[in-house]
Amino acid sequence: MSSPTTFSFRCSIRCNANGSAATNGQPLQFVELRLGHFSQLVLSPSHQILQQTSPILISDTLIRFPLRELEDPPFISHSSLCRFLSSYNISDAVCDAIFLKISSFAFQLVAGNLNSNFHIIAALDFVYTHWVDLDPAEDAAAVRQGAPRSAIERLMKEKYDGNGGEEMEDECSVCYEDLHGKTEKEKEVSRIPCGHMFHKSCILKWLKISNSCPLCRGELEA
Template sequence: MSLPITFSFQCSIRRNGKSSLATDGQPLQFVQLRLRHFGQLVHTPSQQILQQTSPTLISDTLIPFSLWELEDPPFISYFFLFRFLSSYDISAAVCDAIFYNISSFAGQILLAADSNINVNFHIIADVDIVYTHWVDLDPAEDAPAVRKGASTSVIERVMKEKYDGNGGEEKEGDDQCSVCYEQLYGKRENENEKEKEVSRIPCGHMYHKSCILKWLKISNSCPLCRRELEE
């Protein structure tokens, strides 16, 4: 039995490159915010992750992050972070938590540099939006730790399949690709950008072809209805 889809946030922080001291009194101190998303299939009773897609980058930006702001109210750095994340409908509470984690990480860099306020650093903060598909399997069924992907013949059939948007009644959820969570027929930002090709798999649900092919490498079933694809 499938349960409602929920979403949450994860934030992983790391430092890029080695520390070096600024010589001109203007240290290079900034944070690279990378907003990504991925989906996972979780067995409700055991909390076991059955399937998970690779993170897909949505957008990224660089924001200044002066160590002086660890002592003074961090208006500038927080403003840039909040403006970037809130444009993707991320709440203020989540923005506060992410900024706190980055500040704590920057504080560790300051301690490692013997409290030298002019140390250079480049922090990379990956903020992941996690879409979780909850499933409550029948007790008589075993929930395997690893599920096999689709066979070569199934993948080849999906690769050859073409869908022009006509013919057949659309199913619920067909306005959005349930792998990348973007519109199936989104607007192109420029004329040179190719529109993503759409495929309809045997159960009737539609996805971006590139997305469903990536999904089928780890699972031989529809991400929505869980119907397996026959060879």
């Protein structure tokens, strides 16, 4: 049985700084804001991550982040950051939280020297979490067992591409990307015995760690 997909944010911050002091009181202080998304399959209730896609970049921008400006409003850097994020329907509360997190990181980085140069990279990702529930009699070891080798080999040999005339789902429930894809490779899908369809590469990767459909939990036979 599968629980509904949940949505959250993940923000990570790192620095790419040279550590030198700028001249003439004009430090080079920037924040590179990268907006992306990724998906993960998580075992409930242990919260064990079974599979996670690589983050995909949606957009990025470079924002001037002068620390001396933060001593007195208006905070131009705050307006720039919120304007960028709000264009992707991110709430004001999340924008404020991200701004405070970046500000705190920047002040700790310069350690009191407001003329320090820095280039901070803040990565904000939309996280789509698909929860996989286990029946009480099952455990995590059963999920990690993977499908029989013969079942995986059958899927690898099949050439089904989803063009059989029937209606096809819009989204792969493993990676949450469009099933139709843009390239021929991305369009290649596979139907497993229970009837559900996924990107072929996605379901093959999933079946290496689980012998059941990500949606209905139906098992594959050898």
